[in-house]
Amino acid sequence: MTGKENWDTTTIQKMLKNEKYKGDTLMQKTxxxxxxxxxxxxxxxxxxxxxxxDSHPAIVSPEVFDKVQKEMAKRARLKSKEDGTIETSESKYNGKYFLGNLLVCGDCGASYRRRTERGKVVWRCATRIEKGREACTHSPTLNEGWVQNALTKDVCQNGVYDEGIIRNKVDEIKIFDSYSMVCYKNGGQVKILY
Incomplete structure (x- = not known):
């Protein structure tokens, strides 16, 4: 197409956001x-x-295009508010730790971050880490082993912790003071008590 071997990230992002690929046109962008x-x-x-x-034949289906937009928004940590507006969370997509993309504070909406404390791996609200307990008073610290065991039991259901199964089934896990809410991609939810 362009004759380039390596594509710039910005170019790919613009292509993924371009509505023309699903057969639509936004007129007067410039x-x-x-x-x-x-x-x-x-x-x-x-x-x-x-x-x-439907201004022209689509290259990808609207469903695939919309899934890509949803994933890009998730990775940018855009949050839709109840009034329909969108805000950006301070936390970004975590490419290193799988659970960092699923665990979300039910109190303030920030992502959970992985930490090692006294030789144990734990997950804690990013707001609480950066701004202190006063900024997010109801976010518990979770032991990584407990999280993995709970997901093995309630999501994988085969006795083996499998990130592939979890990735396919779970949209996000909201962490509250006394329980976690697993939100499935199919719209279902499961409450897990601590």
């Missing part, structure tokens, strides 16, 4: 600011934009 010089600017609200569905 506009000509000065007709004499031909200078164009990104339209960030200066002009009306128009979204046209």
């Amino acid at each position: 506009f000509t600011e000065d007709f004499m010089t031909g200078k164009k600017r990104k339209n960030i609200g200066q002009r009306n934009q128009y979204y046209v569905k």
